[in-house]
Amino acid sequence: MEAEMDSDLGGDRLTLYGAEFSSRLLAGTAQYPSPAILSRAIAAAKAEIVTVSLRRESGGSRSGERFFALIRELGVRLLPNTAGCRSVREAVTTAQMAREVFDTPWIKLEVIGEEDTLQPDVFGLVEAASILTRDGFQVFPYTTEDLVAAEKLLGAGCEVLMPWGSPIGSGRGLNNPYALKSLRAHFPDVPMIIDAGIGAPSHAAVAMEMGFDAVLSNTAIAKAGDPVKMARAFALAVEAGRTGYRADLMQARDMAAPSTPVIGRAFSSRARA
Amino acid sequence: MHIHVNGKALDVAAATLAALLRELEYEDGAVATALNQIFVRKSDRGKTPLKEGDAVEILAPRQGG
Numbered sequence: 059m060e061a062e063m064d065s066d067l068g069g070d071r072l073t074l075y076g077a078e079f080s081s082r083l084l085a086g087t088a089q090y091p092s093p094a095i096l097s098r099a100i101a102a103a104k105a106e107i108v109t110v111s112l113r114r115e116s117g118g119s120r121s122g123e124r125f126f127a128l129i130r131e132l133g134v135r136l137l138p139n140t141a142g143c144r145s146v147r148e149a150v151t152t153a154q155m156a157r158e159v160f161d162t163p164w165i166k167l168e169v170i171g172e173e174d175t176l177q178p179d180v181f182g183l184v185e186a187a188s189i190l191t192r193d194g195f196q197v198f199p200y201t202t203e204d205l206v207a208a209e210k211l212l213g214a215g216c217e218v219l220m221p222w223g224s225p226i227g228s229g230r231g232l233n234n235p236y237a238l239k240s241l242r243a244h245f246p247d248v249p250m251i252i253d254a255g256i257g258a259p260s261h262a263a264v265a266m267e268m269g270f271d272a273v274l275s276n277t278a279i280a281k282a283g284d285p286v287k288m289a290r291a292f293a294l295a296v297e298a299g300r301t302g303y304r305a306d307l308m309q310a311r312d313m314a315a316p317s318t319p320v321i322g323r324a325f326s327s328r329a330r331a
Numbered sequence: 332m333h334i335h336v337n338g339k340a341l342d343v344a345a346a347t348l349a350a351l352l353r354e355l356e357y358e359d360g361a362v363a364t365a366l367n368q369i370f371v372r373k374s375d376r377g378k379t380p381l382k383e384g385d386a387v388e389i390l391a392p393r394q395g396g
Contacts, residue, residue: 086394086395086396087394087395087396088394088395088396089394089396090394096394109395109396110392110393110394110395111392111393111394111395111396112363112390112391112392112393113390113391113393114337114338114388114389114390114391115337115357115362115389115390115391115393116337117352117355117356117357117389118355118356118357119391120358120361121391121393122361122362122391122392122393123358123361123391123392125392125393125394126361126391126392129392138395139395139396141395141396147368148368151365151368151369151370151388152390154363154370155363155364155365155370155388155390156363158363158370158372158373159361159362159363159390159391159392160392226396227396274396276396277396
């Protein structure tokens with residue numbers, strides 16, 4: 059039975075822009091207590107894709123190079139981001155710079171529109187996605203659960219969507235499950251990765267049970283008391299949620315329904331026919 | 332020449348972007364560059380002249396979410 063389960067999961071691959079992956083947990087690389095803990099957490103998460111960024115560096119400093127060397131040792135696929143960009147121009151230029159340094163057409167496109175929630179500016183996002191896909195990028199847009207924005211991002215050439223669960227770093231989980239379910243149902247064949255706001259393994263499991271294709275987690279793992287153990291918990295939760303989704307969840311109902319057979323119960327007032 | 336590098340005002344002698352990286356002791360391959368918010372490929376740095384008031388960004392890999 060276990061072998062059957064393993065083989066079943068082995069055939070359940072995540073496909074992103076034609077590349078296949080076994081793991082459905084993507085991991086961020088920021089905010090870890092140390093590079094060593096980062097490496098161990100990525101291994102414990104069984105993540106095959108990690109997010110990275112570009113930041114200003116002083117001349118003579120080699121910290122970027124050291125970080126890049128560490129990440130290369132992990133043997134994972136890199137998904138550079140445009141985190142913190144607040145205009146189309148900033149996001150497009152940062153994406154072009156990331157493509158050269160990280161040598162990948164993948165870009166997690168963020169165009170931030172609001173300071174308190176760090177919510178995506180979906181208008182700028184669509185414009186930047188359109189520019190970048192025409193330039194050969196494979197864009198992973200960080201978006202809201204808005205159906206119209208999703209439609210326009212797909213029209214701009216995006217083949218993957220990254221809807222938020224809740225604001226970045228908030229750990230609030232899935233703020234709007236109704237809208238996320240609606241998004242999933244409207245675009246059943248588009249790979250969707252829940253990004254941002256995931257605070258606990260249970261949030262990741264719920265997202266996977268809803269039929270989302272993968273989850274990206276950074277803060278919840280990196281800022282845990284034991285990031286390595288939390289990475290393992292997230293890996294298990296994502297696998298459990300995905301397996302549950304594929305096993306076809308029962309429908310919830312308003313009224314109780316006995317699970318133990320009623321017929322033959324002792325002390326009933328009369329025998330049933 | 333007075334320019335801005337990563338948001339900081341500097342007086343530099345370099346006439347091109349490639350020369351600026353050498354002057355400021357950057358490793359050529361480990362960083363990406365932009366001039367006045369426009370991306371400049373590594374292969375184009377040597378033929379990209381700098382002028383008074385330019386804003387240069389020099390970015391390196393960093394942790395990200």
